Amino acid sequence: MIRSAILFLALLCVTQSASAEGFISRLLHHPVPGGVAVLDLGPADTTPSARYQDKPVLVIKEDGSRWIAIVGVGLTVKPGAQQLQVKDAQGSRTLAFNVTGKKYAEQRITLKNTQQVNPNAANLKRIERELAEQTRAYQVFSPGTPSNLLLDKPVNGPLSSRFGLRRFFNGEERNPHSGLDFAVPAGTPVKAPATGKVLLLGDYFFNGRTVFLDHGQGLISMFCHLSAVDVTLGQAVPRGGVVGKVGATGRATGPHMHWNVSLNDARVDPAIFIGAFQP
Structure with a gap:
């Protein structure tokens, strides 16, 4: 019974996360070399700023409630862990994201x-x-x-x-x-x-x-x-x-x-x- 409850809660969290993802995230999030990573910055009263590889990144509000960073990933970026530097009213933080491989013809x-x-x-x-x-x-x-x-x-x-x-x-x-x-x-x-x-x-x-x-x-x-x-x-x-x-x-x-x-x-x-x- 306890295991079933845990599985239900885990599934609920995944479902809520998927439903929270907006149209822009679904359209653009393809984190491969030469692709785009869309990262959730959360809600904030003022616009956060973000930098990737020491360059400023596009930040917009999605669905009127949360901020997202839309990060261009260069073709020379190797698959693996990457970091986005974020500054907002709460201070500075680092968001990790993963770049997956892609083979080009x-x-x-x-x-x-x-x-x-x-x-x-x-x-x-x-x-x-x-x-x-x-x-x-x-x-x-x-x-x-x-x-x-x-x-x-x-x-x-x-x-x-x-x-x-x-x-x-x-x-x-x-x-x-x-x-x-x-x-x-x-x-x-x-x-x-x-x-x-x-x-x-x-x-x-x-x-x-x-x-x-x-x-x-x-x-x-x-x-x-x-x-x-x-x-x-x-x-x-x-x-x-x-x-x-x-x-x-x-x-x-x-x-x-x-x-x-x-x-x-x-x-x-x-x-x-x-x-x-x-x-």
């Missing part, structure tokens, strides 16, 4: 332009300068709360290359695929998946014509390989507003929409935010 691409595989000294200097500029943009943490976290697709079309693919260009391994590709024709309008502010514009060696859009609190979208850019630096863009048109500029074998999502300066799988994540 391989992609092999042949490029006619060998400079896009093994750039010369002049191009390497350009690439380093452009990388530093984009890195600074990814590190921006503005105070605004994102308008929506169930993001809209930037274009309507089938997914082609998924996030995290190990990529081999002309047989040589390079950085994993840090975004999500959609197979759509050149000239297709690219729309903002949430309200944002144009953070950076560029025409880069690898990315081609590029737009960075700041959605708030370290949530940033990047769209690249564009044929045209339809926004200006600092412009406020509404959800669904057109930022540019699909193209094949930079290192691309053909027209497609490449979309990066970054959280706390970690590139994460955009499929998570559109309900298309594959474990």
Whole structure:
């Protein structure tokens, strides 16, 4: 009888915990390398702050009662125990969470332009300068709360290359695929998946014509390989507003929409935010 009562109470606790989990937690919580961890910070009268790997983290109130931290987990993070540093009215504390493993597929691409595989000294200097500029943009943490976290697709079309693919260009391994590709024709309008502010514009060696859009609190979208850019630096863009048109500029074998999502300066799988994540 006592054992049955204990089992009932344990099941009740699990059920209550599951029912307490809100929509955003259910949508986004995929704590893998390149994924997102959603951590319950509990109720509080004032907004808690949180940091992961010494970088500020997106914090919102879910279901009007409790605060949650939405943590981007970089592709280079090893599976195992991780820590989130939290500060609130009660003081400082550490929340532990676990990152589980995920195996990503391989992609092999042949490029006619060998400079896009093994750039010369002049191009390497350009690439380093452009990388530093984009890195600074990814590190921006503005105070605004994102308008929506169930993001809209930037274009309507089938997914082609998924996030995290190990990529081999002309047989040589390079950085994993840090975004999500959609197979759509050149000239297709690219729309903002949430309200944002144009953070950076560029025409880069690898990315081609590029737009960075700041959605708030370290949530940033990047769209690249564009044929045209339809926004200006600092412009406020509404959800669904057109930022540019699909193209094949930079290192691309053909027209497609490449979309990066970054959280706390970690590139994460955009499929998570559109309900298309594959474990």
